[in-house]
Structure formats: structure tokens, C-alpha cells
Amino acid sequence: MRDVLFLPFADGMELAVAADGSAAVGDKPADAVSAPVDVVAYFAVRVALMELLSVGAEAKAVVLQNFIADDRWEALCRGIRRACRELGIDLPITGSSESNFPTVQSALGVTAIGLVSAGRKRIGVTPDAAKFAVIGRPLVGPAVLAHSQWVAPLSLFVELLASPYIYELIPVGSKGIYYEWTQLLTANGRQWRSCACPLPLFASGGPATSVLVSYDPAGESKIKRQTGHLFFPLFAEQ
Template identity: 30%
Template sequence: MQSKQFRDLTFIDINENDKLVISCDSAGAIGNKEKDLIKTSPENLGYLTLHVALSEIFAIGGEPISIINTLSVEMNPTGQGILNGIKKLLNELNLDEDIVVTGSTEENFPTVQTGMGITVIGLLNNKNFKLPYTPRNSVLAVVGIPKVGNEILEDEGEIISIDTIIKLKEKDYIYEILPVGSRGILKEIEELAYSNNSRYSIYENKEIDLKKSAGTSTCLIVSIDNENYEKLQNDIDKPVFKVGYFHDKN
């Protein structure tokens, strides 16, 4: 078997036809325990942490087949609450009967702060898959708004969902979709440019903070031709911002 790292994803060829794609995320000090800094329910925590890892899988075109949760809390009641949040998101995506969910909890010692990790394993068909590529002179647009912490809990429809990614994957005018996390939009643009062997320029834009953490993948970057920017705005019911473009290295 051959493995390859691509941005935050790991690819593993398992036979001539298929490869695994693996994504992960973690969260700490978020929950309803005594020492948690951001107070929310375990259900919300499970739901939102899975959202991050699933966003990466769907954005690359993978089909999730297994979820592994590594919970640094007891099973009851906190762990079970986190699992309920995981199952809620899977149910919303009609995946609850198709995916194996497994993991572990901390049963030896009492915990006063919530911590968890999650790994998603997906499947890709080698015949239909090729690494995404953004050509020179493409426009970089952000869909959604970067939010973190309590801003996510108070959101009124400005952040992206898995459904947003699925709808965007159906648009043939989009070159790449890249979910944004805690590193912020600008860091993800740098990563996008590096993997495409391109340079980028940023438009002056005061509507959106390019360096702010996007928490649980609350926004994403898409690359498109400039003439399709208005189409993108019309096709998606989230805020859209034109933030930059690619050009030659010379």
C-alpha cells in the first residue's frame, strides 16, 4: 500500500480501484464540565467536531465509511452526549445506517475538562479521482464567515454546512473547495497556492477578516473563473466574498 499526504488529508491506495482518505480534528476546553472555557452541550461538541473532519472528506469528493472518536471523558453522561451529536449530524446527512462509528472513552479517572478527537475514513475511486487543481488567473472566493467559540453557537445562518459543500461539489465551474479552520483564510490560501505551484494576490477587503480562526470550518475557499463569480453568489445562500486571485510565479 502507498500513502500520500495532501494538505490536511492522508491518502492510502488499497487496490487498483480504491484509496482511503483520512481526515481528523480535535477539541479541548469546550463543553459543560467545570474547567471548560467555552460552555456548550456535549451534543453540540460532537456535532461540530465531526463537521470539521467530514467537511474535508466531502470537499475532496470522498465517501465516508467509518468514524473513530477518541474521547477524553467518561462514557456517561458526557461521552454519550458527544456520540448523540455525532449521530445527529450523520442522521441529517442520511449516513447514520451506512457508517461504522467506534472509539474509546476515559473510564479510569474523573475529568474536569472536556477533550476529544475524531477521525473520519473515507473512500475514493481511483478511476474517477484526480487531485484538484486551480489554474492561473482563477479568482479565490470565500463562502461563509469565519467564526469561533461562542460566535458559532450564536450563528444566524452565516456559516457553512456540509450541505453547502455538497451543493458546491455539484457545480462544474468550481475548481477547488477548501474548508477553513483555526489557521484562518489567509493561511489556507497560502496552502492552496503552494499545492498549485502558484502565487497569489489579495484584494483589499474590509468585509471579512482573513486572519481570524474559522473555528469548526465555518467558511471555505473556492477557486473559480472570474466570470463565474456572480453565478456563485446566486447559487449559494451564504455570504460570498471575492478575496484574491492566482497568477504566475514569474
């Protein structure tokens, strides 16, 4: 359902694990998309951490798998630390690098590990009267860097997490807005319905450049002020 694995831990707590990967994006000649490796790591860990935090978990550590080259490790960590700063957290980083064989394209994986109370997961808590919106535009590939003004900032994501008017947040991934919409409905025990939104419903959301939210209608004006030009309403259709 959600892209987070939950494992029993202790004292009513569960381990929460979220991951993301990136391939053919980086600074190697054969890469499909050219980008600094620290930026690649930033957007990859952004996805994993947003997934983790959106279900109510507290992030504890990041695991990095570097398949680019051993000498890129520090640059990759720099991108991860940037995302952590923007989220207001400080996490230890561990992992490994491919140092035996050269690769012709960039590739990396990141895993975020956290803890969440088994009874307080932020899943399936959207009431029938809720309204819905997408914050940010779904972007992928070169568009992520070329149109950064449409990327939902992590600082805004933190504000939305703390908002008393927001019920659930779902980062929009490569399967698009409509897929995340159906996941949200399923988690809340509702039948699938069609929906309408000014944004393309089936376009890839890339590295979670946008977030689907359910919210209390009483807070709509405040949420719109917070999100400004990044607010796109999503309407359920009967």
C-alpha cells in the same frame, strides 16, 4: 498540504483519513466555552468530514475518542449522526471512552475514514482563470453559537461539492483564510500572492464555519444565488 492523509489501498483506490479535536469546550465547570456535548461533537466531526469530502473521498466510518466521560458517549454520537444526516450520509461509529479517570475539562477527538480514487482527488485542479471566494465567516468559540447565521451550513457545502462550477473547496481552519489560500496556490503550482477579502484573513476559522472555494467565473451568478449573504469574494493581488 491538505489536512488529509492518503494511504495506498487497492485497485487504484486510497484510504483518506481526516481528523479534528476539541478541548475545553463542553459542559464541565472548568471548560473555557460552555456548550452541550452533542453540539461539540457535531462541530468536531463537521471539520473531519468536510476535509474528507472536499478532496473527493467517500466517507466510510467515524472513529470517536471520548475523553469527557463514559456517560457522554451517546450524546456525542448523536451530534455525529446529526452532521451525517445534514451531509446525506449514514456512517458507522466506533471508538473508545475514558472510563478510568475523571477529567476536569472536556476533550474529544474524531477521525473520518474514507476512500478516494488515486487519480481523481479534488486537489490541484484549479485553472488559471478561476475566481475565488469564502463562503461563511470564520468564527471560533462562543461566536460559533452566537452567530450561527454566518456559519456555512453542511447542506450548502453538499450543494457546492456537486456544483459543476466549483473546482476546489478548502474548509477554513484555525490558521485562517490566508493560510488556506496559500495552500490552495501551492497545490496548483503557483507562487504565493497577496489577496484581499472583506473578511479577516488571519482570524481563526474555528470548526470550519467557512469554506474557501475556487470556481469558474461563468457560474458566479449562480454561486452567489446559492450562497446569498454568505458569499465573500477573495481577490488575488499581483
